[in-house]
Amino acid sequence: MTLWPQLEPLLAKVQKPARYIGCEDGSIVPVHGRDKTSWLLVYPDTYEIGLPNQGLQILYEVLNERPDAVAERAYAPWTDLEGELRRHRLPLFSVDGHRAAAEFDLLAFNLSAELVYTNLLNCVDLAGVPVRSEDRRPEHPLVCAGGHATFNPEPLADYVDLFVLGEGEEVVSEITAVVGEWKRAGRTEGSREHVLRRLAGVPGVYVPSMYDVAYEGAELRSVVPRYPDVPATIVKRTVGDLSEWPYPKQQLVPLTEVVHDRLSVEVFRGCTRGCRFCQAGMITRPVRERPAEQVRTMVRDGLLRTGYDEVSLTSLSTADFSGIERVVAETVGDTSLCGPTSVSLPSLRVDAFTVGIAAQVAKARRSGLTFAPEAGSWRMRQVINKLITEEDLYGAVESAFSEGWSRVKLYFLTGLPTETDDDTLGIAELARQCVAVGRRHTSRASVTVSLGGFVPKPHTPFQWFGQNSVAELRRKIMLVRDATVKARGVQLKWHDPAASLVEGLCSRGDRRVGRVIERVWRAGGTFQEWSEHFDLRLWEDAMTAEGLSLDWYVLRHRHQDEVLPWEHLSAGLHKDFLWQDWQDALAEHGVEDCRWTPCYDCGVCTGYGLEHVVASPAPPAGGSQGTGQDLSRGHEIPVRLTARPMPVTVPADTAVGVS
Amino acid sequence: MKARVRFAKEGKVRWTSHRDVARIWERALRRAGLPVAYTEGFSPRPRLSFGLALPTGYESDAEYLDVDLLDPIGSFATSDPGPDDPEARGPRAVGLDELPERFTTRLPVGFRATAVVAVEPGGGSLQEIVTSCSWAIALAGVDAARVADAAAAALAAPSLPLVRSRKGRETLDDLRPGLLALRAAPPTEEGRPVLLADLATQPRALRPSELLAACFADVAETLDITHRVRRTHQWIDCDGARREPIPVPATSFPHPTGVRA
Numbered sequence: 001m002t003l004w005p006q007l008e009p010l011l012a013k014v015q016k017p018a019r020y021i022g023c024e025d026g027s028i029v030p031v032h033g034r035d036k037t038s039w040l041l042v043y044p045d046t047y048e049i050g051l052p053n054q055g056l057q058i059l060y061e062v063l064n065e066r067p068d069a070v071a072e073r074a075y076a077p078w079t080d081l082e083g084e085l086r087r088h089r090l091p092l093f094s095v096d097g098h099r100a101a102a103e104f105d106l107l108a109f110n111l112s113a114e115l116v117y118t119n120l121l122n123c124v125d126l127a128g129v130p131v132r133s134e135d136r137r138p139e140h141p142l143v144c145a146g147g148h149a150t151f152n153p154e155p156l157a158d159y160v161d162l163f164v165l166g167e168g169e170e171v172v173s174e175i176t177a178v179v180g181e182w183k184r185a186g187r188t189e190g191s192r193e194h195v196l197r198r199l200a201g202v203p204g205v206y207v208p209s210m211y212d213v214a215y216e217g218a219e220l221r222s223v224v225p226r227y228p229d230v231p232a233t234i235v236k237r238t239v240g241d242l243s244e245w246p247y248p249k250q251q252l253v254p255l256t257e258v259v260h261d262r263l264s265v266e267v268f269r270g271c272t273r274g275c276r277f278c279q280a281g282m283i284t285r286p287v288r289e290r291p292a293e294q295v296r297t298m299v300r301d302g303l304l305r306t307g308y309d310e311v312s313l314t315s316l317s318t319a320d321f322s323g324i325e326r327v328v329a330e331t332v333g334d335t336s337l338c339g340p341t342s343v344s345l346p347s348l349r350v351d352a353f354t355v356g357i358a359a360q361v362a363k364a365r366r367s368g369l370t371f372a373p374e375a376g377s378w379r380m381r382q383v384i385n386k387l388i389t390e391e392d393l394y395g396a397v398e399s400a401f402s403e404g405w406s407r408v409k410l411y412f413l414t415g416l417p418t419e420t421d422d423d424t425l426g427i428a429e430l431a432r433q434c435v436a437v438g439r440r441h442t443s444r445a446s447v448t449v450s451l452g453g454f455v456p457k458p459h460t461p462f463q464w465f466g467q468n469s470v471a472e473l474r475r476k477i478m479l480v481r482d483a484t485v486k487a488r489g490v491q492l493k494w495h496d497p498a499a500s501l502v503e504g505l506c507s508r509g510d511r512r513v514g515r516v517i518e519r520v521w522r523a524g525g526t527f528q529e530w531s532e533h534f535d536l537r538l539w540e541d542a543m544t545a546e547g548l549s550l551d552w553y554v555l556r557h558r559h560q561d562e563v564l565p566w567e568h569l570s571a572g573l574h575k576d577f578l579w580q581d582w583q584d585a586l587a588e589h590g591v592e593d594c595r596w597t598p599c600y601d602c603g604v605c606t607g608y609g610l611e612h613v614v615a616s617p618a619p620p621a622g623g624s625q626g627t628g629q630d631l632s633r634g635h636e637i638p639v640r641l642t643a644r645p646m647p648v649t650v651p652a653d654t655a656v657g658v659s
Numbered sequence: 660m661k662a663r664v665r666f667a668k669e670g671k672v673r674w675t676s677h678r679d680v681a682r683i684w685e686r687a688l689r690r691a692g693l694p695v696a697y698t699e700g701f702s703p704r705p706r707l708s709f710g711l712a713l714p715t716g717y718e719s720d721a722e723y724l725d726v727d728l729l730d731p732i733g734s735f736a737t738s739d740p741g742p743d744d745p746e747a748r749g750p751r752a753v754g755l756d757e758l759p760e761r762f763t764t765r766l767p768v769g770f771r772a773t774a775v776v777a778v779e780p781g782g783g784s785l786q787e788i789v790t791s792c793s794w795a796i797a798l799a800g801v802d803a804a805r806v807a808d809a810a811a812a813a814l815a816a817p818s819l820p821l822v823r824s825r826k827g828r829e830t831l832d833d834l835r836p837g838l839l840a841l842r843a844a845p846p847t848e849e850g851r852p853v854l855l856a857d858l859a860t861q862p863r864a865l866r867p868s869e870l871l872a873a874c875f876a877d878v879a880e881t882l883d884i885t886h887r888v889r890r891t892h893q894w895i896d897c898d899g900a901r902r903e904p905i906p907v908p909a910t911s912f913p914h915p916t917g918v919r920a
Contacts, residue, residue, distance in 0.1 A: 004671075012716055017674040023767050253686065255672065255767055256679045307686030307765070338689045340703055 018256035019047035022095035026250035030070035044119035101127035114506035115529035157208035166236030204237035262310035271316035279457035319352035322615035350396035376426025415468030428483035435489035453500035461581035473497035510565035572604035672769030677712035710785035719890035837865035
């Protein structure tokens with residue numbers, strides 16, 4: 001039943017009411033029924049942030065294509081609407097059919113980041129569902145969550161009924177089937193425990209209530225299944241062949257402004273550059289490229305369908321995509337797209353950004369260019385395994401300025417393992433040098449440095465590292481500020497180190513941190529990733545009240561034989577591989593990209609019977625490609641790993657004529 | 660070559676803002692495959708010009724948009740595999756009369772293009788030439804007799820003072836010169852009293868919410884969230900007579916003044 005008649009009068013009182021109306025091109029108001037498992041896909045942040053999320057949109061389509069499922073979407077209402085909803089005793093609602101959240105069988109949360117955890121609790125509460133799993137009854141929806149942050153789900157273990165590890169395309173169908181049986185059987189008294197136990201047997205699904213957790217003092221001793229049919233280790237799901245999943249086919253076109261208001265086409269998943277700080281690169285292995293022909297079809301059809309004038313080719317490192325230059329050239333050069341079309345390439349590696357790519361991207365409207373050297377010295381970049389040289393960076397910046405850009409953005413981390421003040425100050429030096437390179441081309445050349453405090457993440461080689469304190473991060477940021485404040489053309493922006501501290505707590509916390517999250521939520525601490533709402537004092541007070549220590553959870557170094565809270569969850573990476581990589585980091589020893597060099601046996605390919613899917617057997621031309629060697633001619637690396645030729649699965653009538 | 664489009668906005672999409680509507684049209688025009696002219700420079704944008712902004716939350720039968728086109732009307736090269744002609748990929752000529760439907764099928768539900776005409780260059784922008792608008796205002800929380808009295812009182816009053824703020828400064832304005840006509844109309848299907856108002860847009864536009872604030876000061880807060888407003892006409896001066904930016908044949912309005920739920 002739609003709540004629209006009750007909701008609509010409230011929209012006159014809130015900011016940006018178009019966030020709550022749905023009506024996007026590509027959206028669906030599905031017909032619910034007893035034979036259909038109903039999913040409410042919730043992004044626990046604002047519509048503007050959540051709408052572009054590709055993972056949510058993919059599952060929305062995959063589920064709505066199934067005869068036995070329906071899916072709608074919800075986003076966290078901003079504080080003004082939340083106040084109105086609570087005042088009028090109205091619940092969280094879907095934006096598609098404006099249905100009450102509690103009418104769905106599953107509330108499925110996308111957790112891309114940790115600071116939204118209090119928003120998850122708030123959304124569950126606003127749905128009229130008890131926030132703690134143990135208080136829920138058969139009439140309540142199952143609360144589930146997926147996304148990168150769920151690779152350590154323990155802080156939310158008492159609040160979320162089931163977590164999904166890894167990619168969702170396949171597993172949502174298996175969950176649909178199990179929940180559908182529960183629904184048809186009438187969700188009788190006592191059946192909730194039963195359905196959760198069955199879900200615990202679905203590969204990739206983690207049901208925390210099926211596990212006993214033991215502590216010894218502060219230390220975690222074990223997390224063990226309570227029943228023999230519940231797996232001791234939960235292993236992430238991975239889609240083998242991206243070309244079988246050309247989603248989203250009907251990307252949502254919002255009617256109001258959102259953070260990424262453009263077409264997105266995912267060109268590959270996974271990344272084996274091996275950057276040690278990067279959780280995404282570790283947990284999404286192996287590399288699986290989408291065939292270039294399919295990329296071209298998705299770009300062209302998507303632009304014609306949506307009317308967008310910009311497409312973003314997304315991945316963790318888009319310049320690594322085999323044949324990237326050609327895809328970009330054909331898109332910006334396609335005169336049948338009715339007006340100028342621009343391409344944006346997020347996550348550009350400087351060692352793969354060539355003049356050729358710069359020239360192609362520059363043909364249409366120039367959006368911002370962002371590079372991520374991450375650290376200020378070669379020594380530091382060997383520690384974090386971001387093996388790009390200064391020459392790579394200057395070459396990329398030169399390419400950009402020579403093709404007409406006047407401003408580039410550089411991302412850096414501070415608070416990295418073994419970081420000295422010389423490493424930190426290297427950031428300022430690199431920025432100054434980049435401006436000097438730019439001034440050869442334009443007097444307006446400027447560089448924006450974005451500096452973030454490093455937060456160690458689970459399932460990475462740095463998971464044992466003690467995060468820098470707020471004071472230490474502040475000191476390092478000020479070092480860079482003092483060194484750049486008088487530098488012509490250098491602007492510095494930084495993230496709040498206090499927010500990094502809380503992110504660190506939620507990233508590597510155990511189940512006991514859940515009560516802290518609940519306290520912060522009860523104290524009104526929602527939208528913590530928004531600087532105007534973030535409040536460190538709420539977190540410190542909650543930690544004190546629970547008798548827990550931020551030092552112990554966030555700042556101390558963990559030891560090798562310690563049981564980590566996420567040890568019963570597997571991203572496919574061997575723990576000894578991660579430990580060895582951590583030791584290599586401390587020895588300032590980098591390792592090369594395994595797509596094009598020998599295997600380090602991280603465990604993913606062998607464990608899954610998968611292999612990298614790359615169209616080109618050699619790295620793209622240009623830069624050092626993470627080897628420290630001059631590879632500017634490219635395509636000359638001997639290769640041992642297989643490069644699987646990809647079948648092209650494009651229907652003949654939609655194929656685009658390209659030369 | 661310039662084309663003038665009239666369109667309606669109703670239902671849920673009434674909550675989109677003026678800026679949202681501009682972006683929605685930019686995408687619809689690209690999807691329709693029209694050769695829209697772009698601005699020069701570093702960041703080219705399609706050359707569109709909208710009339711007076713419709714306040715967020717209001718509906719309209721009479722929104723206008725001017726589009727600069729590269730080609731003369733009648734010879735559009737379109738390449739659009741749109742919902743109505745999936746087989747017709749590749750250039751083909753499109754007549755002016757086809758455009759309203761072509762736009763409507765590419766706009767979100769709730770937007771409807773109702774007319775397209777060619778306009779001579781140099782006729783002034785919509786913002787400059789529109790002098791007044793007609794509004795249908797459906798009220799709640801006041802009875803019909805009270806509405807009729809208020810309308811009569813407003814017309815009879817020598818002045819209608821209201822404090823308005825503009826760019827952070829508050830001024831005491833007299834709304835009466837901007838009130839051109841006001842009368843009660845038959846109630847809506849749900850029994851809401853309806854006011855029909857003609858309000859001037861020059862020198863400064865008088866908004867329906869401001870008129871209500873002046874006429875119903877004691878119940879203004881309730882009215883503010885429950886009233887439904889629909890712009891039914893925009894008017895330009897043509898040698899002393901008023902007419903619409905696109906002359907309207909009598910048959911083309913399915914619901915001339917009705918305020919629909």
